Amino acid sequence: MQPFSFVTTAQILCEAGATQRLASLCRERGARRVLIVTDPGIARLGLLDDVLPGFGLAKIGVAIFSEVTADPSQDCVLAAVERARYIGADLIIGFGGGSSMDVAKLVALLAHPTCAQPITELYGVDKAKGQRLPLIQVPTTAGTGSEVTPVAIVTTGETTKMGIVSPLLLPDLAVLDAVCTLGLPPAVTAATGIDAMVHAIESYTSKLKRNPLSGLLAREALRLLAYNLDQAVHNGSNLGARQAMLLGACLAGQAFANAPVAAVHALAYPLGGHFHIPHGLSNALVLPHVLRFNLPEATADYAELALPLLGARLQTADRHGHAEQLVSELAQLSARCGLPSTLREAGVPRESLGQLAKDAMQQQRLLVNNPRTVSEADALAIYEASYA
Template sequence: MQNFTFSTTKTIVCEAGAARLLAESCRAAGAGRVLLVTDAGILNAGLLDGVLPGFDRSDLRLGIFDRVEADPSSATVEAAVHAARALGAEMIVGFGGGSAMDVAKVVAVLAHPDCRQSLDELYGVGSICGPRLPLLQVPTTAGTGSEVTPIAIITTGKTTKAGIVSPHLQPDTALLDPQLTLGLPPKVTAATGIDAMVHAIEAYTSAHKKNPVSDMLAREALRLLAGNIANATHRGNELNARSQMLLGALYAGQAFANAPVAAVHALAYPLGGHFHIPHGLSNSLVLPHVLRFNASAAAPLYAELAPLVMGGQCVTGSPQQKTGQLIDWLESLIVELGLPSRLRDCGVTEDRLPQLAEDAMQQQRLLVNNPRAVTEADALAIYRAAF
């Protein structure tokens, strides 16, 4: 039997309308003062309208920090920590996409009364010391899986991001309410859905910590995501499709939290840093080209995934041929979902490709998980293929 360790969020609630019970969940955790970390778009879209009355009826004191931006900065994290400390927060709730949930994770650590670390001391793997505040996550997109991962990504400079990876960031509770995702725009639905699919694909082929449980979750995630992403994108009010996408994203998050992602993410991060391309779209832009690069090493595994992803379509031939069919299908899906498929269509200029490749090589935390070693020349060739 293979030796492995698998960990995930302790409690998962999946129920349409469950967000209305958020105050009850916080009270059950023993919190009297709660900071909810979100973004202005969530407030403006009215996604908290069904949540706030529960706090009004309770004896809980609720603070709302709504200044999280896409690719949240270290300054935003520090401001949220200040808000939590000023409130005397006893619990942190992340409510939104991956950015809000990532900020919530870090705030739960830094706002704990016994924390003696600074934000700069948390970056890297296993750098967090001491306890954190109770942490509950409510995703409003089906993509990042941050509600079940011990990872937070923070923008540390004008074009750079850094990861914080620690068991201390593993949330206590994930609350999945598909009704919160009904209003997502088609392109956001598509991009975040592709992000979740990438999590599952990279977890299944990860060179480190791949294990039977993460494999099982990755396969089921891909079945759910590939089977529902078109419906969720083009017929966004279909609650069942939205539910399956949320569950698929959670499964994918559980998978890659234990079998880490690799080159697709490593090459996606510089696109976000330099050109502010949303993370899911950045993954989508490089996905087919990284898979082609990896095929010589990972074709047998990609071939196993092809029938799951392609549904009822016939997948035949050698592992290399099945891999080719999988990549072709994914490229067609990206077009069908209305996402751009070339870097040049997203404002990337050819003269910047060498800088992107150089920056991608700084993501060694991710590149070591790739089934095939990636050099700077390889990264440049992949960006050129995607251009």
């Protein structure tokens, strides 16, 4: 067995309704002043309305930073840090999707009284030093797995994103409460769910750091997500399906935090950067075409993943047939869930494909994990297949 290391969030609480106890969870950690980092949609939907009174009862001061945008910018992060410093926050809560949780991670780090690093020194792997404030993450979508990953993605230019990767970004507690996901529209439920499935698949086939633990988590994540996605999308009030999706996304997040994602994400990022297509949908649009490209090198792995995804519906006994059926099944996911199936349907102009391929080549941090080497010509061919 090859040596490996595995890191993850210290504590996970998987319980419907657990956010009602969020204030007491903060009090257990000695908090006196808490900043909740979230987005305008969470505030507008009133998802915090039942949570906030508990802080008064617990005699904990609480403030809300609700200006997190999709694909948060560096300025957004710094504004949240400034708010945390202003109120003297001694614990940070990320409450929302991946963007809110990513910003919360960086606030916990940069707002710590001893932090002297500017954010510009943090981009890359293991650049962060020192300590952070206590951090609790509450995902309101079953997709990113950000509550168990040591990564925060920041938009640094018009079309560019950069990652900050450090074990310091792993929270102290992740609270998986499906009640927080009940109001998600079907399209958001579908896109984030497919995003989580991509995490599981790409982690399972990750070239450099896959290990026995990441593999176990990825397979179980894919099983939970595959068996519950349709119910969560088409019967959104099904709390059991919603809770299973949250757990599946969390397990997939644990897997890819240790065995990183690859070409699907590398090709998805430029779509978000140029056209502001939500990350989960960007992944869904290129997923089947990247898998087909990878088949020559990943047949055995895809065949193994076909069982938790398809179960008794597997139609052939041979490995290649199972892998092909996996790819075909995933190619139908978007349409089945009411999402655009092609780049054309998503509003991407054909003349942009060449630039997208060039930009994808900048994602070498991800591409090195792909089972098959991807050239710029390969990336262009994948975009063209995704466009048709």
